Amino acid sequence: MSYVKTDGIIIKEVNTGEADRIVTILTKNRGKISAFAKNSRRPRSNLVAGTQIMCYSNFVLFKGRDMYTISSCDVLEPFYGLRCDVFKLTYSAHILELVNDIIQEEQPAVKTLQLLLNTLHFIDKTDRSSELFTRIFELRFLSILGYAPYVGGCINCGSLETDKMSFSFKKCGFLCNSCTIEDINAQALSIGAAKAIYYIIHCNIKDLFSFEVSDSVLEELSRVTKRFIKDRFDKDYKKLDFLKSL
Ligand SMILES: [Zn+2]
Incomplete structure (x- = not known):
């Protein structure tokens, strides 16, 4: 018998059978895995709380031929x-969808797990902007995956001017005012937005959520991450569109 003990967060749940669930867990030790949670929808099951979406638990798992089975779990958060x-729920669901789509099964994802837990913590426990936390998550997540844009100056000529930078999706980085001709579709950035992007990519993770931006800078950040994600992963994420109708 092969048992595994690990902490992890449920990033997807699918009901199956009469009272079972198949869950996707982002774990500390095994990356993303799928696991069968037998009888976990029965009110008296000891798995009922820990196998719900967004719940972070310590799991004991049995490794079967095709899938893990959850033997027990203790809720940590x-x-x-x-x-x-509804806002916190929708932003969190969007973040989980990104993680589930992009992280491959059984690939180490310790940094992603840490970023995910920190982001959900700030959305959950504070009344600050869930949208800002989500944009911070998106940009830092892309960086962890190896898609960090070059933001230490102009990617074309190296100029360090910050007052008229634009973000080039084609070149994956900042362009200075004289080099915007290299990419006519680059998005112009205010100084505040350029500084926020630099900070999100380069700061220590413990300082990641410690800044505020104006509504207009948040709007710029949102445009950048939305298009960056669409370009890199070839998918339009639409969960957040629902919030505009509220
Ligand atoms: Zn330049």
Whole structure:
């Protein structure tokens, strides 16, 4: 018998059978895995809380031929607050969708897990902008995956001017005012947005959520991450569109 003990967060749940679930867990030790949670929808099951989406738990798993089976789990952080607010819930669901789509099964993902837990913590426990936390997550997540744009100056000529930078999706980095001719589709950035992007990519993770931006800078950040994600992963993520109708 092969048992594995690991901490992990449920990033997807699918009901199956009469009272079972198949869950996708982003774990500390095994990356993303799928696991069968037998009877976990029965109210008296000891798996009922820990196998719900967004719940972070310590799992004991049995490794079968095709899939893991959850033997037991102890809830470490339920992130209850995310379920009680439609904005927090929608931003969190968007983040989990990104992680589930992009992280491959059984690939080490310790940095992604740390970033995900920190982001959900700030969305859950504070009343600051969930949208800002989500944009920070997106940009830092892309960096962890190896898609960090070059933002230490102009990617074309190396100029360090910051007042008229634009973001080139084609060249994956900042362009200075004289070099914007290299990419006419680059998005112009305010100084605030350029500084925020630099900070998100380069700061220590413990300082990642410690800054605020104006509404207009947040709007710029959102345009950058949305298009960056679409270009890199060839998918339009639409969960957040629903919030505009509220
Ligand atoms: Zn330049």
